[in-house]
Amino acid sequence: MFWECKLSEKKKLLIIQTSGIDTPERTAAPFYIATSAATMDVDVTIAFTINGSTIVKKGAAEKIFVKEGSNQSLRVFLDQAVENGVKLVICHPSLELHDIKKEELIPEVKEIIGGAALVDMALEADRVLTF
Amino acid sequence: MDIKADKVLDCKGLSCPLPVLKTKKAIEELKSGQILEMIATDPGSKNDMEAWANRTGNPIIGTKEDAGTYVFFIKKS
Incomplete structure (x- = not known):
């Protein structure tokens, strides 16, 4: 008899994104880093808070251009x-x-969380990055 | 020493995070032991690929650098 160990050995990264539509230059790097981490078998969550909520409102991201003239x-x-x-949470x-x-x-934002859940996620993560 | 690649991935002109993203997808399509040749021009790719390879366990078995072009030979674990 054999069984598979279900415990994940994946590293967990929590990215806290506080920047919003008023500072477009600050909005893209968290996604670049999140995507890079995801390619390295890391479990990644971005939590949007403070002004970060403004970029996950329907229709907002389409209007944000990180650099002037960017296509x-x-x-x-x-x-x-x-x-x-x-994973995106707010x-x-x-x-x-x-x-x-x-x-x-x-709809890509999968969960609405509060302070306690954010603290729990931060304590569970191997590292937290804040933007 | 020349390394024979099973697949070539051209990432010239692409910047973070696309080279690692495309490398991951290309590696997924290979069989264990096969070699991917990835060509990039992003100067960040040297450190990025080393970190990616260490984290994912797919070793870089050779590199070449020529006039702003970086070539990585990655073996699928």
Whole structure:
């Protein structure tokens, strides 16, 4: 008889994204890093909080261009991250801060969390990166 | 020493995170022991590929650098 050990040995990375549509130059790198980590067999979650909620509102990422004259919107980098297994979650108070209703979020955002869940995720992660 | 690759991946002109992303997908299509030749121009790719290879356990068995072009031979584990 043999059995498979279900315990994951994957490293966990939590990226906290606090930047929003007002600082487009700060919005792409977290996705680049998340995608890179996902290619390295790392379990990656991006948690949006403070102004980060503004970039996961429906229709927002399509209008964010990291660099003036760039032909690729932030949506491309967001899709790339999600396609490679990056999980997106949002902190509930950041929705209230910007008067965003949960129905207005892009469907790629899988969970709405609060402070306790964020603390738990940070403690469970091998590393936390903050933007 | 010349290394014979089973597959060639051209990442010239691409920047972070595309070279590692395309490398991952290309490696997935290979069988264990086969070799991928990845060609990049992103100067960050030297450190990125080393980190990627160490983390994923697919070793880099050879590199070449020529006039801003970096070539990596990666063996699928």
